[in-house]
Amino acid sequence: MIELGQYCLFGALVLSAYGMVIGALAGMRRSLPLARSAENAAIAAFAILAVSSIVLWYLLLTDQFAVEYVAQYSAAKMPTVYKFTAFWGGQSGSLLLWALVLALFSYAVVAGNRYRNRDLMPYTVSVLMGILLFFTVLLNFATNPFKLLPQVPPDGHGLNPLLQNPYMVIHPPALYLGYIGLSVPFAFAVAALMSGKLDTSWIRTTRRWTLVSWVFLTFGITLGGMWAYEELGWGGYWAWDPVENASLMPWLIATAFLHSVMITEKKGMLRIWNFILVLLAFGLSIFGTFITRSGVISSVHSFALSNLGPFFIIFLASTTIFTVAWLFYRSPQLRSEQRMKSFLSREASFLLNNWLFLSICFAVFWGTVFPILSEAVTGEKITVSAPFFNSVSLPLGLALLILTGVCPLIAWRKASIRNFRRNFLYPLAAGLLTGCVGLLLGVRSLVPLVFFSACGFVLATIVFEFYKGARARQVIRPTGFLTALKDLSLMNKRRYGGFVIHAGVVLVFFGIVASSFFRIEENFNVRQNEFFKIGDYTLAFKGLSQRSDPEKDVVMARLDVLKDGRKIDELQPEKHFHHKSEQPMTEVSIRPTLKEDLYVVLAGWDEQGVVSFHVFVNPMVQWIWIGIGIMVLGGLFVMFPDTKPLAQAGRKSEEEAKDVAA
Amino acid sequence: MLRLKKVVASACLLIGLTAVGLVAQSSDDKQRVSTLTNNLVCTCGCANIIVASCDCGQAAEMRKEVAAFVQAGKTDAEIYEAFEKKYGPAVLGAPKLQGFNILAWVLPFVGLAAGAVLVIVVVKRLRPSIPEPETAEAKPPEIDEKYRRLLEEELREE
Numbered sequence: 001m002i003e004l005g006q007y008c009l010f011g012a013l014v015l016s017a018y019g020m021v022i023g024a025l026a027g028m029r030r031s032l033p034l035a036r037s038a039e040n041a042a043i044a045a046f047a048i049l050a051v052s053s054i055v056l057w058y059l060l061l062t063d064q065f066a067v068e069y070v071a072q073y074s075a076a077k078m079p080t081v082y083k084f085t086a087f088w089g090g091q092s093g094s095l096l097l098w099a100l101v102l103a104l105f106s107y108a109v110v111a112g113n114r115y116r117n118r119d120l121m122p123y124t125v126s127v128l129m130g131i132l133l134f135f136t137v138l139l140n141f142a143t144n145p146f147k148l149l150p151q152v153p154p155d156g157h158g159l160n161p162l163l164q165n166p167y168m169v170i171h172p173p174a175l176y177l178g179y180i181g182l183s184v185p186f187a188f189a190v191a192a193l194m195s196g197k198l199d200t201s202w203i204r205t206t207r208r209w210t211l212v213s214w215v216f217l218t219f220g221i222t223l224g225g226m227w228a229y230e231e232l233g234w235g236g237y238w239a240w241d242p243v244e245n246a247s248l249m250p251w252l253i254a255t256a257f258l259h260s261v262m263i264t265e266k267k268g269m270l271r272i273w274n275f276i277l278v279l280l281a282f283g284l285s286i287f288g289t290f291i292t293r294s295g296v297i298s299s300v301h302s303f304a305l306s307n308l309g310p311f312f313i314i315f316l317a318s319t320t321i322f323t324v325a326w327l328f329y330r331s332p333q334l335r336s337e338q339r340m341k342s343f344l345s346r347e348a349s350f351l352l353n354n355w356l357f358l359s360i361c362f363a364v365f366w367g368t369v370f371p372i373l374s375e376a377v378t379g380e381k382i383t384v385s386a387p388f389f390n391s392v393s394l395p396l397g398l399a400l401l402i403l404t405g406v407c408p409l410i411a412w413r414k415a416s417i418r419n420f421r422r423n424f425l426y427p428l429a430a431g432l433l434t435g436c437v438g439l440l441l442g443v444r445s446l447v448p449l450v451f452f453s454a455c456g457f458v459l460a461t462i463v464f465e466f467y468k469g470a471r472a473r474q475v476i477r478p479t480g481f482l483t484a485l486k487d488l489s490l491m492n493k494r495r496y497g498g499f500v501i502h503a504g505v506v507l508v509f510f511g512i513v514a515s516s517f518f519r520i521e522e523n524f525n526v527r528q529n530e531f532f533k534i535g536d537y538t539l540a541f542k543g544l545s546q547r548s549d550p551e552k553d554v555v556m557a558r559l560d561v562l563k564d565g566r567k568i569d570e571l572q573p574e575k576h577f578h579h580k581s582e583q584p585m586t587e588v589s590i591r592p593t594l595k596e597d598l599y600v601v602l603a604g605w606d607e608q609g610v611v612s613f614h615v616f617v618n619p620m621v622q623w624i625w626i627g628i629g630i631m632v633l634g635g636l637f638v639m640f641p642d643t644k645p646l647a648q649a650g651r652k653s654e655e656e657a658k659d660v661a662a
Numbered sequence: 663m664l665r666l667k668k669v670v671a672s673a674c675l676l677i678g679l680t681a682v683g684l685v686a687q688s689s690d691d692k693q694r695v696s697t698l699t700n701n702l703v704c705t706c707g708c709a710n711i712i713v714a715s716c717d718c719g720q721a722a723e724m725r726k727e728v729a730a731f732v733q734a735g736k737t738d739a740e741i742y743e744a745f746e747k748k749y750g751p752a753v754l755g756a757p758k759l760q761g762f763n764i765l766a767w768v769l770p771f772v773g774l775a776a777g778a779v780l781v782i783v784v785v786k787r788l789r790p791s792i793p794e795p796e797t798a799e800a801k802p803p804e805i806d807e808k809y810r811r812l813l814e815e816e817l818r819e820e
Contacts, residue, residue, distance in 0.1 A: 233717040269788060336788055348785050355777040362777075363770035370766045372759070378762050381752045386712055387701045388756035392770050472813050521696075521715065523722070586717050601717055614717065 002067060005146045009046045012099065013136035015045040016129045023126030027195055035122040039110045042125050045132060046103035046341055053100050055146055056093065060086050068154040069093060069145045075158030075580065077550050082164045088172045089159045091293050091308075092145035096492065097173065099135040101180045107133065108183060117205055123191035131183055134315045142308055146179030153203045161552070161578045161585050167227035175220030175247055178283035182250060184435035185257075186282035193326040198333055199361060199660030203261050203274065208639055210258055215635040217251045222628045233586030235521060235616035237624070240389040245368045246288035249361050253281040262494075263350050269336040270347075272327065273354070279323050284361075286316055291368075349407035356400045363392050363606035390516070401509050404502050405458030408465065426464055443518075451513040458506050462499045467495075493638050500634030507627030514620035521616045527609050531562075535617040537598055538562040539571075544611060552578045554587075557602045557611060561591060573602035573613070597621045691732050698728050698741055703755045712755055 019041035026034035029419055056069070061085050065071040073089040074082075085234050106128040113121050141147065162168075185206035192202040224244065229237040238244060257277040263269050323519040327334075367384045374382050411421045426531040434456025466485060473484040489496040524532040528542045533539075542558040554574050561569040574587035589597040599616040697712060704716035704724065711717075713724045721761075731741045745753050757763035 014814075103795075127681070232711075234715040236715060239711055270784075347788075348781075350783045351784060354772075355781045359770070359774040359777050362773040366769050366773070367766065374757065374763060374766070375811065381750070382757050382763065383703045383752045383755060384757055384766060385703050385755045389758070396774070470814060523725070603717065603722070604748050610720075614715075618714075 001055060001058065002146050002148065002254070005059070006144070008052035008055070008140050009136065009144070009146070010195060011048045012045050012052065012103070013133065013140050015041045015048065016132040016136055016313045018127050018622050019045065019129030020133055023122045023124075023129060024194075027122035027126065027191075030514050032118075033352075035118075035125070038122060038125045038129070040116075041101070041127060042106045042110050045129070045524070046100075046107040049096075049100045049103045051161070053096060053418035056096060057084065057087060059146075060084070063156070065154075065156050066148055067145075068147045068149045068642070071149060071153050071156040073157065073159050075156040078156075078158055078164070081169065082159050085124050085163075086159045089163055092139065092143040092147075094172060094293065095135055095143060095289075096145050096407060098180060099132060099139060101173075101176055102128065102132050102135065102183060105180060105184055109187075113205075117188075117201060117466045119195050119197045120188060120191040120202060123194045124141050124187045127187035128183065131187070134311075137609075138308065138311055142311055158578075158580045161576065161581050162231060165227060165231055167223050167230070171220055171223040171227055174218075174223060178213045178215075178217030178254075179250060179288060181209055181216060181252060182278075182281045182285045184209040184213075185278050189278045190323055190326065193275065193330050195332065196333070198271070198330060200265050200268070203265055207261065210254060210261070211635060214251070214258060215632055215639075218249070218628060218635070219632055221247050221251060222625070226625065228457055229621070230588055230590065231586075233614075234638060235599055235601075235614075235618060236517070237621070240367070240386050242368050243288075245294050245364050245389075246284075248290040249364055250281050250284040250288055252357050252361040252364070253277055253284055256354045256361075257281055259350050259353050259357075263347050267347060270351075271334045271336065272331060275323075275327050275334075277354075279320070279327075283320060286312065286319075290316075302310045312375050316386045346407070346410050349403070349410045350568070352403055353407055356396060356403060360393065360400065363396065364389070367392065394447070396507070398454060401451070401454045401458060401506070404505055405454070405461040408499065408502070409461055412427050421617045423461075424462075427457050427460035430460030431455075445517060446512050448517045451509065455482050455506050455510045455513075459503060462503050462506075465499060466496070484643075489637075493640060497634045497640075500637060501631045502634075504630030504632075504634060507630065509622045509627075511622070511624035511627060515618045517626070518619045519616060521614070523603065523612060523614050525612045527611070532613075532615075534615050535596070535598075536563055537617070539600070539613075539615070541611060541613075544605060549582075552576045555602070555605075559589075559600060559613075561598065571598070573598050573600045575602050592622055594622055595619065694732050694738070695729050696723070698732070698738060701727055701742075701755045702728070702745060702753055705749050705753055 019038045022034055022041065025031075026038055026469045034185035059070050060074050061080065063070070063074065063076050063083075065074075069090060070086075073086040073093065078086070086093070088097045106125065109124060110121075111129065113124075117124070161272050185202075188202040188206045192198055212452055221244075224247065225237040228239065228244075229235075257274065260270055260277060264271055264274050290308065293308060367389055370384045371382055374380065404423075405427060409621040410420075431453040437455035437548055438449050443452065459646070466488075469488045470481055470484040473479075473488050474481065477487070479487070519534050522534055524534075524539075526532055528541060528543045531538055531540050538561075540560040540562060542560060544555060544557050545557070547554050551635055554576050556572050556574040557573045559572060559573070560567050569591050571589040571591060573589040576585040576587055578585065590598045596617050596619040601614040601616075601620055603612040603614045699714035700712050702713040702724065704711050704713050704718065704721040706716065706720040711721075713721050713728070715721075726747075727792075728741065731744065736744070742754065748777045757766040759767060
């Protein structure tokens with residue numbers, strides 16, 4: 001069984017090397033049989049990696065501790081679901097997951113393009129197989145999941161208890177789907193460069209791939225944040241940890257790319273720029289995998305330490321050089337097709353958007369790598385963490401938020417000052433009103449007030465845009481307002497889905513600002529039946545108790561939550577002592593409401609019966625999750641396939657519009 | 663319209679000034695401890711989590727130290743220095759504005775500025791060398807018409 005897994009891994013290596021070479025050859029010779037052969041190699045690579053993965057799953061589920069990976073990340077008594085997810089609990093398993101998903105995506109690309117994009121496909125397959133080759137080389141020679149131990153241990157180490165959590169079942173695969181999804185637009189982009197078919201077909205073909213990746217990245221990053229919030233017990237959801245940053249950077253670039261492709265598609269501008277963005281997004285997703293898996297920068301996430309560094313650096317460097325060289329070679333053919341009219345045009349506003357996303361990405365990148373750099377130069381180990389990132393991202397974040405409101409309202413080509421004023425008068429008033437409401441509600445510091453006003457402003461621009469659009473539709477086609485709204489949204493899903501995403505972004509900003517500026521935290525040392533107060537809440541400590549299960553001993557505290565003298569809830573924060581791990585684990589108890597989360601950590605206790613609690617009141621945190629939920633829904637709405645009748649309706653109303661215009 | 667702008671501007675200014683005043687008033691010892699512990703990083707090894715919220719014994723100890731320093735009337739600078747001496751420079755959550763580490767702070771904004779220059783250059787280069795004749799600005803009632811047309815154009819492009 002183990003041998004089967006190993007042979008399959010080697011087979012995948014051979015197949016991906018074959019696919020890479022033959023694909024490129026097929027492209028150069030314009031040979032269909034060769035191209036089909038490369039495509040078949042891609043399909044076979046997927047099949048063989050699937051077998052290999054099934055073998056690993058089988059080994060994990062049947063407790064075959066002779067295999068080093070199984071012994072390291074699984075244990076006999078571990079719940080079955082975590083034996084299953086232990087697949088991506090460590091380095092070699094998660095790299096196998098990478099390879100498996102990439103092969104699956106390659107298969108999907110091949111299946112979807114058997115008769116389309118024939119100029120691009122041979123090169124696309126070649127590039128995808130090239131990436132797969134890198135991962136299969138790692139799996140075969142650097143970090144083999146099927147490596148045997150010299151002696152069979154009686155039981156495994158078990159998955160890190162922190163990772164034995166429902167969020168961790170989904171978070172890594174979701175993030176990986178996002179990361180790996182970015183390989184597809186990258187492969188098509190490189191194929192466009194290599195084949196010389198430089199029109200926008202690579203962008204059109206991969207639009208959905210980029211969007212799907214973006215949705216998965218958003219979802220994956222959020223799950224990570226929720227996990228940190230509920231499992232790590234420090235009251236926050238984002239620590240600016242290198243690994244978190246590594247997942248944020250490809251997201252930022254993918255977001256910039258999703259915006260800039262619209263200019264290229266519609267106006268044929270910024271073509272070189274899109275190539276650069278897609279290369280950056282792909283490179284950063286590889287960089288993210290590298291940081292997570294190499295532990296170069298010490299971080300909570302370095303559950304897996306190893307020496308993959310040189311492999312990744314060589315791969316990243318050669319990919320970059322290869323792509324940039326092609327880009328340079330093709331650049332004379334990539335001039336803009338159209339001219340830009342002014343700084344007040346939508347093209348320019350998209351540039352501003354890209355500028356901010358890239359600046360933020362650069363700031364995050366710089367802060368993430370700076371400790372290594374500084375240590376290399378000055379020999380002193382320093383920290384670059386939340387205080388740095390918060391201060392740097394604050395002005396950039398505000399600018400981004402404001403542009404979220406301003407940019408979509410700027411018309412294509414050129415906006416006039418007058419329509420500018422008409423567009424922004426009401427939203428500005430709404431923003432100001434939000435600020436005043438904040439002031440009345442007791443918000444007394446400048447920065448949050450400015451942010452809240454900006455949130456109000458942006459939200460108003462979005463509502464206003466839907467309203468005006470629907471009214472304009474009603475003029476053309478007299479229907480009810482809601483029907484007009486529905487037709488409008490369905491006719492240009494990208495535009496109006498985009499607005500929905502922006503509305504989600506506003507809520508996320510609101511939640512982040514409120515929870516960072518107005519959080520209350522305090523430590524309390526109390527005895528049984530004593531009370532303590534935090535925010536609007538009074539907590540009564542009712543006592544400690546203990547329970548055990550085969551995996552761990554648990555100490556839990558019972559607390560009554562009182563508000564205005566009435567008991568409204570009970571909380572049970574716990575400490576877990578896993579038999580297999582030395583560090584006790586905190587199990588936070590949270591009382592979430594839309595207004596604020598009451599977040600209680602059982603910090604410790606002594607022999608005299610004094611128990612200490614670390615308590616947080618985190619305002620508006622739930623709005624972050626809600627906002628991201630809306631962003632994901634907006635993304636799904638954009639992707640939602642066109643239904644035929646609607647497309648016809650669209651065409652019909654176009655004709656009607658022409659009639660009106662005539 | 664101009665009057666409205668003035669009103670808006672003065673209202674903003676007023677709100678800003680009140681806010682600044684109110685912030686200044688509310689800072690007391692507790693606030694200081696909170697700010698300080700938010701700028702220090704726990705050195706327990708559980709990755710760079712700030713002292714204010716890290717869930718470990720070491721952080722609890724460090725919080726007590728900060729509170730003691732504040733009570734003793736030390737300035738923020740003195741407290742940071744004392745911590746740096748005791749725990750090493752890695753205890754500071756953000757690099758100091760000193761020597762090589764200035765780069766950490768400066769470069770993100772250099773990047774921002776360089777990006778701005780690039781955007782301006784790109785827009786300038788993409789603008790036509792011969793300015794096209796300005797289209798006459800429509801009167802307000804016609805703008806709705808214009809908006810409608812733009813929207814239709816927009817919808818068609820999808």
